[in-house]
Amino acid sequence: MGEKKKKVVKTIKINADLCNGCRACEVICSAFHAAPKYSSNNPARSRIKVNRHPLKDIYVPVYAGEYTAAECAGRDKYVIDGKEYEECAFCRASCPSRDDFKEPDSGLPLKCDMCEGEDEPLCVKWCTVDALTYEEREEDVEEEESSEEMEVGLEALANQYGLDKIMETVARMSVSKKA
Amino acid sequence: MRYAETGFNLEIDLSRGSVERVATDPKETELYLGGLGTNAKILWDRVPPEIDPFSPDNILIFGAGLLCGTPATGCNRTIVSTISPQTKLMAFSMMGGFFAPELKYAGYDKIVLSGKSPNLVYLWIKDDKVEIRDASHLQGKGSVETAELLKQELKEPKAQVAAIGLAGENRVYFASIEQGRSSASRGGIGAVMGDKGVKAIVVRGTKDINVAQPLEFLELCNEVLEYIQFRNENPIPGVMPILAGLGSPQEMKVHDEKWHTENFMWGNSRLRRKGFWTDEIASEWMETMEAMRTRLISCFNCPMTCGATISPPGRPTYMMKCFTKLTYTLGAMSDLEFGLGIAQSATEYGVDGFSAPQVMAFALELYEDGILTDKDLPDMPEDNEGRFYYLLDKIVRREGIGDVLANGTYWAAKEIGKGAEEYAHNNIKKQEQLPLKLSMLNPIYFLMYCIGEKMNITQIEGQFPQAPFPKREHREKFVEDWFQVPDDKFKQYFLDWEPRGDNSIPYYPTPEMCCDIVDWQERMHYIDDALGMCAGLSSFPLKPPYHIHNYPKFISAGAGIDMDEEKLTRAAKRYRTLVRAINIRRGMRRKDDAPPEDHWKKRFPELEKELLDTYYQYKGWNDQSIPTKETLHDLGLDYVSEDFEKRGIYKDNGDTPSKETSADKEV
Numbered sequence: 060m061g062e063k064k065k066k067v068v069k070t071i072k073i074n075a076d077l078c079n080g081c082r083a084c085e086v087i088c089s090a091f092h093a094a095p096k097y098s099s100n101n102p103a104r105s106r107i108k109v110n111r112h113p114l115k116d117i118y119v120p121v122y123a124g125e126y127t128a129a130e131c132a133g134r135d136k137y138v139i140d141g142k143e144y145e146e147c148a149f150c151r152a153s154c155p156s157r158d159d160f161k162e163p164d165s166g167l168p169l170k171c172d173m174c175e176g177e178d179e180p181l182c183v184k185w186c187t188v189d190a191l192t193y194e195e196r197e198e199d200v201e202e203e204e205s206s207e208e209m210e211v212g213l214e215a216l217a218n219q220y221g222l223d224k225i226m227e228t229v230a231r232m233s234v235s236k237k238a
Numbered sequence: 239m240r241y242a243e244t245g246f247n248l249e250i251d252l253s254r255g256s257v258e259r260v261a262t263d264p265k266e267t268e269l270y271l272g273g274l275g276t277n278a279k280i281l282w283d284r285v286p287p288e289i290d291p292f293s294p295d296n297i298l299i300f301g302a303g304l305l306c307g308t309p310a311t312g313c314n315r316t317i318v319s320t321i322s323p324q325t326k327l328m329a330f331s332m333m334g335g336f337f338a339p340e341l342k343y344a345g346y347d348k349i350v351l352s353g354k355s356p357n358l359v360y361l362w363i364k365d366d367k368v369e370i371r372d373a374s375h376l377q378g379k380g381s382v383e384t385a386e387l388l389k390q391e392l393k394e395p396k397a398q399v400a401a402i403g404l405a406g407e408n409r410v411y412f413a414s415i416e417q418g419r420s421s422a423s424r425g426g427i428g429a430v431m432g433d434k435g436v437k438a439i440v441v442r443g444t445k446d447i448n449v450a451q452p453l454e455f456l457e458l459c460n461e462v463l464e465y466i467q468f469r470n471e472n473p474i475p476g477v478m479p480i481l482a483g484l485g486s487p488q489e490m491k492v493h494d495e496k497w498h499t500e501n502f503m504w505g506n507s508r509l510r511r512k513g514f515w516t517d518e519i520a521s522e523w524m525e526t527m528e529a530m531r532t533r534l535i536s537c538f539n540c541p542m543t544c545g546a547t548i549s550p551p552g553r554p555t556y557m558m559k560c561f562t563k564l565t566y567t568l569g570a571m572s573d574l575e576f577g578l579g580i581a582q583s584a585t586e587y588g589v590d591g592f593s594a595p596q597v598m599a600f601a602l603e604l605y606e607d608g609i610l611t612d613k614d615l616p617d618m619p620e621d622n623e624g625r626f627y628y629l630l631d632k633i634v635r636r637e638g639i640g641d642v643l644a645n646g647t648y649w650a651a652k653e654i655g656k657g658a659e660e661y662a663h664n665n666i667k668k669q670e671q672l673p674l675k676l677s678m679l680n681p682i683y684f685l686m687y688c689i690g691e692k693m694n695i696t697q698i699e700g701q702f703p704q705a706p707f708p709k710r711e712h713r714e715k716f717v718e719d720w721f722q723v724p725d726d727k728f729k730q731y732f733l734d735w736e737p738r739g740d741n742s743i744p745y746y747p748t749p750e751m752c753c754d755i756v757d758w759q760e761r762m763h764y765i766d767d768a769l770g771m772c773a774g775l776s777s778f779p780l781k782p783p784y785h786i787h788n789y790p791k792f793i794s795a796g797a798g799i800d801m802d803e804e805k806l807t808r809a810a811k812r813y814r815t816l817v818r819a820i821n822i823r824r825g826m827r828r829k830d831d832a833p834p835e836d837h838w839k840k841r842f843p844e845l846e847k848e849l850l851d852t853y854y855q856y857k858g859w860n861d862q863s864i865p866t867k868e869t870l871h872d873l874g875l876d877y878v879s880e881d882f883e884k885r886g887i888y889k890d891n892g893d894t895p896s897k898e899t900s901a902d903k904e905v
Binding site for chain 2: 079080081082083086087090093095096097098099100101102103104112113114115116118163185187188
């Protein structure tokens with residue numbers, strides 16, 4: 060089965076205590092991802108979002124993760140140091156329950172790509188108060204061949220339909236593709 | 239395509255309840271840039287001097303600066319302009335915070351309010367959707383409270399809100415407009431908003447702002463960010479703490495208040511307390527600040543932490559910035575704990591932190607001297623602090639004597655009579671100034687106080703050191719990396735400036751040098767106010783990241799307007815002249831260009847006359863401070879001189895007893 064491999068994990072370390080709430084991260088993120096690059100900016104398009112409630116002293120920068128088609132059940136509240144946070148305040152999902160991490164026009168989901176091609180994500184570079192810092196961590200991971208995942212899936216199908224049926228289907232699909 | 243700006247203003251007529259999205263002329267942007275510049279053009283065109291501040295025909299403009307909403311660091315100011323009920327002149331107060339960029343993202347450069355709503359309303363702007371909504375449930379609510387209630391009501395936590403408190407609703411002449419951690423406070427613009435029946439403006443925008451040359455623009459932004467970090471790590475030696483770094487200034491961060499508490503005046507701008515700042519006070523005040531200050535905070539897209547969230551014991555949290563930290567403390571002769579506490583009430587009520595404490599200290603001085611009596615101030619507490627709370631409440635409700643005091647010291651003194659005018663001693667053009675009384679006339683500051691139409695010295699001064707450095711070697715060190723100067727001659731002016739001897743104040747810098755210095759300082763503030771840049775990163779501090787050499791590049795790459803230093807200087811001169819023209823048309827003349835009588839103990843009438851004469855000439859104004867026909871023609875402002883001609887303004891030699899011009903008229 061899978062073997063141990065070193066994998067570099069790119070992360071942004073968020074120190075909410077240092078956030079000054081200025082939203083420079085949102086500005087530069089949306090500018091970087093504009094086409095052409097930097098030609099416009101619009102925090103509503105940003106892949107990082109500062110959840111801020113100044114009067115409650117809540118400042119949580121969150122960057123966009125996976126798209127989810129359905130909302131989760133999470134409506135819990137967390138109290139940390141006497142401050143009450145919505146569970147959603149920490150969530151990175153582009154989710155139907157809110158308009159964060161979606162293109163404002165099309166509603167298409169947005170996801171952080173760590174500013175590919177740059178030395179570090181630009182939100183980190185522009186956060187000179189150091190609420191955001193870039194970290195590359197080496198992690199031991201069970202590196203699984205990607206084909207293994209497919210194998211698991213195929214095995215499930217074979218159990219259900221039988222191997223012959225699957226091969227027939229694959230053959231038919233490849234003929235129709237060629238045509 | 240329009241760059242940096244949206245190209246649209248939102249015109250809202252509150253009498254008719256109409257909302258219109260109006261395209262603007264890109265040529266106006268080239269001539270007047272934006273923000274203050276284009277605000278001034280609209281006021282000139284649409285508000286003739288016959289219009290009183292509380293007329294439905296007065297307009298109130300919320301103008302986002304030209305570069306607001308672009309990635310330019312610290313560019314977030316809304317310039318609010320109208321005719322002031324206090325000075326009867328053009329008011330243009332600025333607020334940082336988050337409002338201007340949000341307005342841009344919603345698709346507008348300005349909101350222009352005209353008319354008057356019969357009922358209290360608020361405006362809800364979400365991109366293309368604009369609504370005038372009932373605000374009767376918000377009547378009497380605090381400004382911070384209102385903002386929170388509206389965000390909840392609309393379910394829009396990301397919206398930005400500019401709101402007035404009770405003071406604005408009751409048309410207090412020094413009522414402010416509050417917004418997040420910022421406020422537009424000077425000139426009573428909150429009273430005009432209240433008069434128009436607008437409790438709040440809520441805005442949320444999700445559109446793009448474009449820049450003309452993306453890579454060039456970003457490169458400029460990165461340079462500024464790097465220079466800010468350099469300056470943060472390398473404070474300027476030999477100047478007081480708040481002048482050593484950048485920021486607006488960083489009053490919430492700095493604990494050392496020796497300079498302010500010992501050089502500024504206490505009470506009704508009367509008492510200087512040398513030796514006040516003892517170790518004991520220093521540690522007491524530091525404890526107070528650290529106990530109440532939850533976090534240092536910033537405006538939109540700015541790394542400087544000039545503001546703070548303050549939680550006074552037993553009171554709601556609010557946000558504070560800048561010098562309001564000390565104004566109530568000084569006015570009431572109290573301590574920092576009192577100052578930070580009463581500022582919470584003052585912020586909710588929405589009053590100017592410069593004027594309000596002085597009005598109250600003025601009233602208490604009148605009471606001490608028997609001009610106001612127990613009859614005027616029934617049931618007033620015995621202690622100074624209690625009295626301040628008592629007076630603040632009376633003023634914002636316009637109850638009893640509060641109704642008189644709510645008009646500010648100038649108008650209140652006139653109404654009270656019995657010699658009260660002597661007590662309204664710290665005004666310029668009818669407006670309360672910083673409580674500062676000094677000994678020897680400083681010619682640079684003399685000019686700035688006289689000709690400044692921003693009505694606040696902090697919005698006029700900057701860039702050039704406030705005082706000479708004692709040793710030449712320090713001065714030489716200072717000028718080494720002083721690349722922000724428009725011309726090397728400024729370095730020489732400073733190098734030769736000595737604390738004593740021939741080259742010291744009041745005769746050095748010479749009137750000609752003073753003109754250069756004041757003009758440079760003023761120019762940078764006016765440019766900031768058109769671009770929406772915070773003075774704390776530009777015109778106010780020494781050696782700022784934005785200056786006359788990189789601004790043209792920002793405008794070219796950002797707004798796509800071909801710009802150089804000369805063209806920018808001319809544009810700034812154009813709308814600066816237009817501001818003066820608006821005020822000239824409202825009756826302002828040379829006699830109004832004066833500092834508070836007692837600002838300096840040692841005055842020099844001949845030198846002062848020479849300073850003003852030289853400066854007027856330098857600016858192309860006649861000896862009544864009226865811009866000449868030639869000057870106006872040169873700036874493309876012939877329409878101004880034609881109007882002056884029609885009104886006979888050039889015939890005014892200043893000797894004739896002043897007609898009942900609007901600037902002089904009682905309400």
